[in-house]
Amino acid sequence: MTKLNRQWRLVRLVEGMPSLDDWRLEDRPAPEPEPGSFLARALFLDVAPYMRARIAPVRNYAPGVRPGEVMIGGAVARIVASRAPGWKEGDLVVTDFGFGWQEYALLRPEAVRRVDPALGPPEAFLDVLGLNGATAWFALFETGALRPGDRVLISAAAGSVGQLAGQLARIAGAVPFAVASTSAKLAWCRELGFEGGIAHRETPDLANALRALVPEGVDLFFDNTAGPIHDAVLQNLAPRARVVLVGTVSLADRLGRPDIGPRFFREILVARARIEGFLVLDFEKRWPEAWARLADLLRSGRIRTRYDVLDGLERMPEAFLRVLRGENLGKQLVRLAS
Amino acid sequence: MTKLNRQWRLVRLVEGMPSLDDWRLEDRPAPEPEPGSFLARALFLDVAPYMRARIAPVRNYAPGVRPGEVMIGGAVARIVASRAPGWKEGDLVVTDFGFGWQEYALLRPEAVRRVDPALGPPEAFLDVLGLNGATAWFALFETGALRPGDRVLISAAAGSVGQLAGQLARIAGAVPFAVASTSAKLAWCRELGFEGGIAHRETPDLANALRALVPEGVDLFFDNTAGPIHDAVLQNLAPRARVVLVGTVSLADRLGRPDIGPRFFREILVARARIEGFLVLDFEKRWPEAWARLADLLRSGRIRTRYDVLDGLERMPEAFLRVLRGENLGKQLVRLAS
Numbered sequence: 001m002t003k004l005n006r007q008w009r010l011v012r013l014v015e016g017m018p019s020l021d022d023w024r025l026e027d028r029p030a031p032e033p034e035p036g037s038f039l040a041r042a043l044f045l046d047v048a049p050y051m052r053a054r055i056a057p058v059r060n061y062a063p064g065v066r067p068g069e070v071m072i073g074g075a076v077a078r079i080v081a082s083r084a085p086g087w088k089e090g091d092l093v094v095t096d097f098g099f100g101w102q103e104y105a106l107l108r109p110e111a112v113r114r115v116d117p118a119l120g121p122p123e124a125f126l127d128v129l130g131l132n133g134a135t136a137w138f139a140l141f142e143t144g145a146l147r148p149g150d151r152v153l154i155s156a157a158a159g160s161v162g163q164l165a166g167q168l169a170r171i172a173g174a175v176p177f178a179v180a181s182t183s184a185k186l187a188w189c190r191e192l193g194f195e196g197g198i199a200h201r202e203t204p205d206l207a208n209a210l211r212a213l214v215p216e217g218v219d220l221f222f223d224n225t226a227g228p229i230h231d232a233v234l235q236n237l238a239p240r241a242r243v244v245l246v247g248t249v250s251l252a253d254r255l256g257r258p259d260i261g262p263r264f265f266r267e268i269l270v271a272r273a274r275i276e277g278f279l280v281l282d283f284e285k286r287w288p289e290a291w292a293r294l295a296d297l298l299r300s301g302r303i304r305t306r307y308d309v310l311d312g313l314e315r316m317p318e319a320f321l322r323v324l325r326g327e328n329l330g331k332q333l334v335r336l337a338s
Numbered sequence: 339m340t341k342l343n344r345q346w347r348l349v350r351l352v353e354g355m356p357s358l359d360d361w362r363l364e365d366r367p368a369p370e371p372e373p374g375s376f377l378a379r380a381l382f383l384d385v386a387p388y389m390r391a392r393i394a395p396v397r398n399y400a401p402g403v404r405p406g407e408v409m410i411g412g413a414v415a416r417i418v419a420s421r422a423p424g425w426k427e428g429d430l431v432v433t434d435f436g437f438g439w440q441e442y443a444l445l446r447p448e449a450v451r452r453v454d455p456a457l458g459p460p461e462a463f464l465d466v467l468g469l470n471g472a473t474a475w476f477a478l479f480e481t482g483a484l485r486p487g488d489r490v491l492i493s494a495a496a497g498s499v500g501q502l503a504g505q506l507a508r509i510a511g512a513v514p515f516a517v518a519s520t521s522a523k524l525a526w527c528r529e530l531g532f533e534g535g536i537a538h539r540e541t542p543d544l545a546n547a548l549r550a551l552v553p554e555g556v557d558l559f560f561d562n563t564a565g566p567i568h569d570a571v572l573q574n575l576a577p578r579a580r581v582v583l584v585g586t587v588s589l590a591d592r593l594g595r596p597d598i599g600p601r602f603f604r605e606i607l608v609a610r611a612r613i614e615g616f617l618v619l620d621f622e623k624r625w626p627e628a629w630a631r632l633a634d635l636l637r638s639g640r641i642r643t644r645y646d647v648l649d650g651l652e653r654m655p656e657a658f659l660r661v662l663r664g665e666n667l668g669k670q671l672v673r674l675a676s
Binding site: 053059060061226230245246247251255258259260261262265268270271272273274275276277278279282 | 585598599603606607610611612613615616617
């Protein structure tokens with residue numbers, strides 16, 4: 001009996017802020033497994049800022065989605081039919097990009113990892129035990145070269161990567177500071193061990209607020225947003241500061257258009273600062289290193305993580321816009337009826 | 339008999355492009371050596387872009403000159419009276435910052451290096467065997483981590499640091515490209531072994547011209563200028579590109595004012611590029627390493643260097659404005675009547 005597969009297909013490439021009608025929901029028959037593949041049904045669909053650049057008409061580090069195609073995305077899913085030896089109905093798997101915004105996907109074993117319930121709940125495999133955990137880990141400890149005592153500023157600090165980065169910085173002997181949109185989010189960051197922070201939507205002069213918060217200057221800036229927060233930090237660098245460009249979510253409404261604003265060449269030169277672009281895919285071979293440590297920290301309760309879950313496939317575009325507008329608190333996910 | 343010492347004193351701090359009347363020429367009696375010091379008379383006064391930031395009302399990596407003080411600068415000079423044991427009349431010395439825009443300076447041995455005529459002509463100690471040689475060397479080989487085959491773009495390529503950086507990149511197996519203001523300067527760069535280049539004052543669309551010149555993208559950008567050249571390179575980065583911010587001479591007319599223009603966060607992230615501020619003072623303990631190699635290369639004729647010399651102390655402000663406007667070809671100096 002053929003199952004019905006609802007899926008979100010991209011309508012158009014998007015230059016400004018995406019809107020709900022940039023995708024359309026379609027019904028297709030779910031495919032049948034071929035030899036060596038299995039059909040899986042999503043439990044949780046991932047919702048993440050990287051998806052923004054995949055639908056922009058500009059060069060990116062990876063190919064984009066074309067109009068008419070199913071929107072890209074990862075998922076935690078359960079196998080419902082299998083013709084792949086060793087993978088059986090009921091097994092849980094996670095895939096980072098290869099699922100798509102849909103209920104069912106045909107997958108091959110090399111495109112997924114097993115979900116081991118002993119390590120954490122299924123949704124953690126789209127968060128601390130997935131790409132975001134690896135991002136926080138390698139951006140801090142490799143590209144960022146974090147050292148004990150570093151004053152670490154983290155933007156989008158109440159998001160999935162931000163909340164982890166703050167806790168990891170603290171565990172590693174550094175002093176994390178948060179920038180988040182609202183004081184409700186800051187309260188969560190403080191609970192997680194951030195030293196303090198700035199609610200940027202409630203703060204007219206970010207550069208001065210940051211000077212008051214970290215008078216010694218920022219040693220390591222974990223930049224999840226670009227934009228005005230970046231500009232404020234560049235005016236408050238400690239000597240030899242490191243700036244890791246992890247994400248650019250504040251540019252969600254202008255990809256493909258010029259981003260005009262202040263530049264800080266003298267500040268970079270005077271501080272002898274280093275600004276470096278970070279891409280978690282570059283560390284793919286080493287992700288398991290990070291996950292092993294993160295699973296230990298998660299099990300022992302030394303790191304905590306919050307999820308912001310909407311229910312129902314039909315809410316995917318809405319969930320995605322929440323992330324682009326910074327309305328989520330914790331890792332944004334969409335849960336599918338089981 | 340007291341000697342007359344003509345000297346340029348700063349009139350005011352400067353926000354925009356400096357003008358000739360920002361300094362005034364005064365006559366003072368030359369000081370007499372005290373025990374442990376000597377009086378030296380300048381043969382060549384240094385003229386360099388770093389001097390711009392020293393007279394700006396903004397934070398810098400070193401203290402600035404205050405109105406009324408003698409303008410900062412280095413010189414090659416001859417000792418004319420000494421009370422420092424081991425330093426005698428007629429000896430040649432070089433000092434990087436501690437001479438000032440004047441004919442005579444009172445110096446202590448720890449503030450100077452000896453000029454060894456066997457290594458090169460006296461003026462080379464303000465160029466390849468001085469700060470600029472060390473800058474080219476450490477910015478390329480340390481901060482820039484130059485590797486054979488790198489496509490290296492050098493701005494202000496016909497200036498003192500630029501002409502050296504291009505030749506050193508070639509010697510180290512890389513492929514240097516020049517950006518200089520005019521085709522006359524580019525011709526000199528080609529003579530030095532640059533692979534090709536762009537005359538930016540004769541090129542309306544820098545980003546496209548650079549794409550045509552280095553279609554594979556720039557691996558290492560030796561940035562002497564900031565400004566529009568920087569903007570063009572950021573749109574033409576090879577994966578893992580390194581950008582070394584060595585100087586910001588194109589900002590000479592706006593220090594202390596915001597520098598508004600396009601920003602390239604996505605480009606940095608997509609290329610996983612690294613942008614790093616460079617300050618030659620950080621490598622002070624290792625300068626002799628560079629000079630030993632550079633002296634060998636100079637003696638063997640493997641590197642050449644050109645000087646752009648004006649005669650007479652009274653021309654110092656004019657010479658400095660030439661540098662800020664990019665009118666010099668090779669290392670700018672002012673020679674004093676001997």
